[in-house]
Amino acid sequence: MKINRPLSPHITIYKPQFTSTFSIFHRICGAFLATTVLFSILFFKICELSLTFYHFYLFVFYFICYFHWLIFSLFNLAFLALCYHMSNGIRHLLWDLGHSLDLSKVYTSGTIMLFFAACLVTLNILRFSLS
Amino acid sequence: MKANRETLAHWLLQRITAAFLIPTILLANVSTLILLNILLFWHMHVGIEEIIADYIHHEVTRNCIFLFLRVFVLIIIKYVFVFFVLVSSFIH
Numbered sequence: 001m002k003i004n005r006p007l008s009p010h011i012t013i014y015k016p017q018f019t020s021t022f023s024i025f026h027r028i029c030g031a032f033l034a035t036t037v038l039f040s041i042l043f044f045k046i047c048e049l050s051l052t053f054y055h056f057y058l059f060v061f062y063f064i065c066y067f068h069w070l071i072f073s074l075f076n077l078a079f080l081a082l083c084y085h086m087s088n089g090i091r092h093l094l095w096d097l098g099h100s101l102d103l104s105k106v107y108t109s110g111t112i113m114l115f116f117a118a119c120l121v122t123l124n125i126l127r128f129s130l131s
Numbered sequence: 132m133k134a135n136r137e138t139l140a141h142w143l144l145q146r147i148t149a150a151f152l153i154p155t156i157l158l159a160n161v162s163t164l165i166l167l168n169i170l171l172f173w174h175m176h177v178g179i180e181e182i183i184a185d186y187i188h189h190e191v192t193r194n195c196i197f198l199f200l201r202v203f204v205l206i207i208i209k210y211v212f213v214f215f216v217l218v219s220s221f222i223h
Contacts, residue, residue: 034175041207089149
């Protein structure tokens with residue numbers, strides 16, 4: 001076992017491209033969505049168990065009073081991450097089926113994916129603001 | 132060979148759940164909540180396991196985290212099932 005093996009400085013001199021950026025953001029968005037869903041449900045569970053305790057109830061009440069914007073923006077961020085993760089996941093599924101594996105097609109499908117994610121965001125915002 | 136088959140099963144599971152999640156999320160409904168629950172948490176569990184397997188190299192720690200993660204996700208699935216699926220089916 002080599003424990004203190006030195007790493008080559010790959011991150012500091014690495015030039016980011018579209019492909020690698022999309023790929024790492026797919027993973028970051030997935031991890032963010034997973035933590036958001038799991039921990040918000042855990043928070044609901046904790047609340048359900050212990051909201052009868054008065055001081056905890058006060059804490060939750062004032063937290064929501066002062067930091068409602070934090071919860072709101074967290075869910076909005078999770079929604080953006082969901083749109084990105086979903087539209088990039090369609091691209092990943094297409095790659096797994098063997099379609100559009102050329103470099104030029106990868107770039108065009110990345111642009112289409114970004115456009116699709118933006119459309120998804122605007123459509124959902126319109127739907128929620130109209131209803 | 133056994134490890135290879137396990138990895139293939141994980142890979143296939145992630146893709147299949149992802150393919151079924153896209154219409155399920157877009158057409159989220161009371162009647163599809165149970166399907167959404169199972170598919171979403173399955174996909175999430177496989178994804179977190181993949182990330183952990185990539186970044187944690189110590190085998191005992193990794194298996195310990197896998198164990199705790201499985202228990203945690205099971206508890207959350209049970210809670211969501213009871214709270215959302217059963218309650219919404221009682222309301223309707």
